Amino acid sequence: MVISLVKQVRKERPLIHNMTNTVVMNFTANGLLAFGGSPIMANAKQEAPDVTRLSQGLLLNIGTLHEDQVQAMILAGKTANEIGIPVVLDPVGAPATTYRSEVCRKILDEVQPTVIKGNAGELAHLVGMEVETKGVDSTGKGDLISIVKEVSEEYGTGAVCTGEKDVGCIEGDVFINETGHPLLGQITGSGCLLGSLLAAGLSVAGDTSDKILATLNYYGQAAERAASRPDVEGPGTFLPRFIDSLAAEVEHAG
């Protein structure tokens, strides 16, 4: 499944409209290109819906919000729903401030995501559960399965909780991905990039939970392969090898 998904993405080169935070834009674009997608980024409300209309997937990531972008995200999200392309919502730091929390609600009132992905604290927050968080990073443990089940049910969407293990749920079915590497947690935007790859993975034909799981699996495997390289000695040297791993011929993906 992993190999066939990545091959299909590379065949179709889906254009993904990344409405994402300014910290991770470059890394997201390079990572998505490596995976096989084609990135486009546009945040102005004057053009966001038009860009979505050209695209095969939409990512809404609220990591560095500003007022205009919120309006543009809602317009783009509605357009994506209209034309039937997948929408991934990443509620970065939703529990951190009232503003982020309210923006999430507003987006969720107007836009139907295909998948909501976040860490435990972010997802728990969306369903009124509490886990210990620190800034945009979740440090709590909580019951991950119950969190993703609740999110999935309340919002009628797929839910993916990333962490040491990734736990997902869609229509009551729970799935778990165990690939990955601790170095992913030491580079900024590894979760944000995954959101973009999920949008790309979801854009091709196939069963939704299969596509999510294959994308998670490939992503974690790429990290494992990169981390195993002898010249990788920390997060700095991990990053270029990780991009290479994402871009590798899929036969090597194991």
Add this chain to the structure above:
Amino acid sequence: MVISLVKQVRKERPLIHNMTNTVVMNFTANGLLAFGGSPIMANAKQEAPDVTRLSQGLLLNIGTLHEDQVQAMILAGKTANEIGIPVVLDPVGAPATTYRSEVCRKILDEVQPTVIKGNAGELAHLVGMEVETKGVDSTGKGDLISIVKEVSEEYGTGAVCTGEKDVGCIEGDVFINETGHPLLGQITGSGCLLGSLLAAGLSVAGDTSDKILATLNYYGQAAERAASRPDVEGPGTFLPRFIDSLAAEVEHAG
């Protein structure tokens, strides 16, 4: 010519005002530093013209537009025209949305660029020709020479169409650059960075087409040298070696 241009840039260290998209800012700044220029970035209309006034070249790249930036770009572009420094316009994704298309026209109504650079789809769009495009990436073939001739004539400017081969035109003379490497197409912002380097290359004394061609040639050669390194196995490991190549002692540039 290539060596003398790069030496001159490194002697003068031209300050280049990069009004560019948020995806590529960091890569552009590092690449321009490596080439020998000095980057400055300012997008607020309150200071953009003042920053241009300090600079030896201006880049206008519309990759992630927002309303305030458009006004600031026009003010900066007019200032650049007034003080007689080169202006490079990169109409990123111009065919993708009505908004981008209109912004391009508005800039071109008010600002005289020294060079317009883009891919085939972007340049063709500016002269009402059609080539197949996908998001911000051009996939069409079209007649590149006729595209750059038309753009150059219609806007009274140099025109550079980047791609497998780079094709340029200024005052009726056509020139072609054949250096480069496919890995450039796998990292985001390689075209955007080139725009900044063109502004730096154009800022020193000399014939315009010579300076453009030398910059294109050096850029492609740097990519070739980087790609040939044994530790480069994909776009991730290519990127740091490419920056090193751009920064290399120019005697090694061949």
Add this chain to the structure above:
Amino acid sequence: MVISLVKQVRKERPLIHNMTNTVVMNFTANGLLAFGGSPIMANAKQEAPDVTRLSQGLLLNIGTLHEDQVQAMILAGKTANEIGIPVVLDPVGAPATTYRSEVCRKILDEVQPTVIKGNAGELAHLVGMEVETKGVDSTGKGDLISIVKEVSEEYGTGAVCTGEKDVGCIEGDVFINETGHPLLGQITGSGCLLGSLLAAGLSVAGDTSDKILATLNYYGQAAERAASRPDVEGPGTFLPRFIDSLAAEVEHAG
């Protein structure tokens, strides 16, 4: 002192609110993570004070100003003063434009920084002294000690002037750091990242000048170690090794 400071930062993992320029956000986040801090970035006035309230340190860097961000910076800075967390102000390019200069004054009228850090030209400008500058980079020599003394006295703050040697002053005491490497000057944002690390270093218990000096020392040492690696041949390959060095086990810090 260096080792104990870095160990303490890694134990506490201070959340640092980075209100910084769009050029260096990704590099700042990765560098701060490597040092041992936890980055958060939020520039909207709707949430900036709330994010500051969660944080253990605040960085105000004016490298790519826009109007909304100025208001948000002042709100965040006042909040930081209220709750007693360290504030680092980096007046990037203050002498370059009237707007930047005025924004600096406005921030300094309303916010009490713990440390102002900049290059010679930026600091000199804040106290009405003149040194030769080029864009955001200082090229002048001036009397660094008198500059930091003046800044420290006029604003009742620590002052750090970065350059070949870093010269600092707090409450009349002058200190000098001699670690560092010329490659730091060839990558964009090395000064900006240092501002974020200073906020993290200042957030733990201890004497202010000790903490500043230890942070400067560690930063420069990390650059020296990275530059000495055999595979580092320029600014491109230096960058990943530098992040690794910042992240290294502190026993190796020497």
